[in-house]
Structure formats: structure tokens, C-alpha cells
Amino acid sequence: MAFTDASLTALRVFREVAERGTLTAAAAALGYTQSAVSRQIASLERAAGAPLLERRHDGVRLTPAGRVVVRRAAGVIDQIDATARELAGLPGEEGTVRLGWFASAGAALVPRALTALRRAHPAITVITREGSTPALVRALRAGTIDLALLAAAPPFRPPDTETPALVLRTLTERSLRVAVPAAHPLARGDYVDIADLHGQRWIAGTGDDRVMGVWPGLDERPEIAHTARDWLAKLHLVAAGFGITTVTESLTGVVPAGVRVLPVRGGPSERRRLWVARMPGPAADAAERVAQALRAAAIDGPGDRPTLGE
Missing domain, CATH: 1.10.10.10 (Winged helix-like DNA-binding domain superfamily/Winged helix DNA-binding domain)
Known part of the structure; x- marks a missing residue:
């Protein structure tokens, strides 16, 4: 055969x-x-x-x-x-880009980027889907999405070891912070000392994100009071006083009432890098426009700052 x-x-x-x-x-x-x-x-x-x-x-x-x-x-x-x-008489899709993104990116970054893109390039259609990093990387390699928004923690290794290597463009690096109930003792200051994180009740992620939500590097076994995959559910649990969780600076402007987002001092700086990934080779014009809109939205977002290049 x-x-x-x-x-x-x-x-x-x-x-x-x-x-x-x-x-x-x-x-x-x-x-x-x-x-x-x-x-x-x-x-x-x-x-x-x-x-x-x-x-x-x-x-x-x-x-x-x-x-x-x-x-x-x-x-x-x-x-x-x-x-x-x-x-079938439907319009062509030369201007269609398939974008995958991790859960919290849908809270502010993706809508902000798509709104700006619609104003500047109304002929470009973006179809989006949420997924975990492993699922988005597989989708890129399978050709079912064109771009993927990925979040990475130090030491910022590539998202997989397959060849050819994915093209990774760094959009921003952002500090990890803690979200605490507004009535919590930790909410009284402008920052949280890392020593004060000991003995806290944590609200963490589930599945692929099981450890997300707990401050990295704690020298104790954390008490996880609740688990939820949805970032908004975690933040509403925080607002109701059931524990604390970690968030990136980009979520500062969209947290629900009753939550304070504060930096952590006294330990190593915890950073998260935001990548837009694609397969190697020439990028389609529409995909490049989408990547540019994502970078502009990431830089303009609350608490974000431009760092690095491609």
C-alpha cells in the first residue's frame, strides 16, 4: 500500500x-x-x-x-x-487565526487584544480555545491551532522537547502575587512578608494546574483548603474568606470585590513569563497581527512591563 x-x-x-x-x-x-x-x-x-x-x-x-x-x-x-x-459559498479564511490560551489569559489579556485587533484589522477573524500547556503544545504540533499563549515559570525551559523546536516570543515577564480577603490580617499592609505565608490556608488549582495557587518554595507542607480549576472560582473563594491564592499582576484589575492583590517580600522574586508560541516557518500575516495585538495588550495590562524580545 x-x-x-x-x-x-x-x-x-x-x-x-x-x-x-x-x-x-x-x-x-x-x-x-x-x-x-x-x-x-x-x-x-x-x-x-x-x-x-x-x-x-x-x-x-x-x-x-x-x-x-x-x-x-x-x-x-x-x-x-x-x-x-x-x-458552500462561505467566505475564505485567509484572515482566520486559531488561538489557544491558558485559563487566566481569558480574564483580561485575550479580550483586550481581540478588541484592539477588531478595531485595527476588522477583516481578521480569531477563533480561540482554552487549554492546558501540554494540550496547547500538542494542538500546535497537530496543526489545529496557529498560535498558543503559554505561561512559564523559572527556569523557563521550552514547553516540550520535540523537534522542530517551537518558536517562542516573550511578551512580558510578570511578578507572582498573592490574593487575600480584604478583611484578612495580611491585607492591612501594602505587601506580604514571605514569613507570614506560613500556616495559611490555600486555594489551589486542579488537574494539570494542581500546584497553582500555592506560593512556590514554601518550606512547609501547605494546607490546601479548596481546589478549583477556574481562576474566578478561586478568587471568589478568597473574597468569601476561605483562603488565599496566588495570581499574576495581570489579574489585578479584574479581581472581584473583597480581594486585595499584594506583592510578596523577603524571598526570591517569583516571576512568570508569557510566551506566544507557534510552529517554525514563515508566519502568516494575520497570525503576526494577532501576535502583535497580544504583545501590546500584555504590555498595556495592569502591572505588566515589556521585557526581552523574541
Whole structure:
């Protein structure tokens, strides 16, 4: 069997597996059984004449041949979809950019950037989706998004070790802060001493973000009173007096009433770097416009400052 015999369905299934990271998650997203997904992958591997996936206990990983196929498959599928839209009489999508972003970026940064972009470049359409860093990186490599907003903590390692390396543009670096109830003793000053964080009740994230919300480097086992993936839920729990959590400076202007956001002193500076990531190669004009709008919004946001370059 030659690779030219590969079906479009198999290519779509393979791209979904590459993005989701497991056969089970891809099957659920597509509405297929796991055995049906496995059959499509097997047919594609026969056509390619080489293994495309490395099966591991925690999911699957693309082989070198798999990386070639997923990169090419993304282009083929996009062209087929564009043809279908054109035949259906829908406008072309030369100005469409697919953007992925981490949860708290949707609170202020993404809406601010999209509002400015709509004024300056109304012909550009941006389709967005929220996701964890691993999911967004897989989506970039699978070709289902064009840009990803990623947050990184020191030592600011690349988000994955696959090749080719992603292109990472630093938008800003921002200080980590703590959000405390307005009636909490810690809220009386203009900053929090790191020693005063000992013995506090913390509101943390869940899933991929399990440790988010607790101050990094505490020399004690933190007491986690509540967990929530949604940043707004965490901040409302803070406002109600159920604990404290960490936030970046960019959220200062959008916290609910009853919350104070304060810097922490007396320990190492905790920084968070904001990246916009894409696959290597020439960037489409529309994608570059979106990246520029994100950088402008990040720099203009509360508490942010421009640092570094690409």
C-alpha cells in the first residue's frame, strides 16, 4: 500500500490522536470507539510503511515519521476544509487565526487584544480555545491551532522537547502575587512578608494546574483548603474568606470585590513569563497581527512591563 492511498478520515483521526495525546481522548472527541481509532491508525501506518506512534503507559508519542505525517496532514485537511467552505459559498479564511490560551489569559489579556485587533484589522477573524500547556503544545504540533499563549515559570525551559523546536516570543515577564480577603490580617499592609505565608490556608488549582495557587518554595507542607480549576472560582473563594491564592499582576484589575492583590517580600522574586508560541516557518500575516495585538495588550495590562524580545 502506498501512502497516497491513505484516507482523509485516517488523517483526521491521526491528527486528533496527536493533539489529544491518547487514543481514548481522541476517540471521545471524535465520537468513535477506541478500536475504530486504532484501526484508522493501523491503516495509516501500513500506508506509511513505518510506525507513526510510540505507545507508552501515559499515552502516545509521535515517532519521527509521525511528526512528518501530522505536519503534512494538517495542511491537507485545512485545504480540503477550505475547499468545502468555498464550494458552500462561505467566505475564505485567509484572515482566520486559531488561538489557544491558558485559563487566566481569558480574564483580561485575550479580550483586550481581540478588541484592539477588531478595531485595527476588522477583516481578521480569531477563533480561540482554552487549554492546558501540554494540550496547547500538542494542538500546535497537530496543526489545529496557529498560535498558543503559554505561561512559564523559572527556569523557563521550552514547553516540550520535540523537534522542530517551537518558536517562542516573550511578551512580558510578570511578578507572582498573592490574593487575600480584604478583611484578612495580611491585607492591612501594602505587601506580604514571605514569613507570614506560613500556616495559611490555600486555594489551589486542579488537574494539570494542581500546584497553582500555592506560593512556590514554601518550606512547609501547605494546607490546601479548596481546589478549583477556574481562576474566578478561586478568587471568589478568597473574597468569601476561605483562603488565599496566588495570581499574576495581570489579574489585578479584574479581581472581584473583597480581594486585595499584594506583592510578596523577603524571598526570591517569583516571576512568570508569557510566551506566544507557534510552529517554525514563515508566519502568516494575520497570525503576526494577532501576535502583535497580544504583545501590546500584555504590555498595556495592569502591572505588566515589556521585557526581552523574541
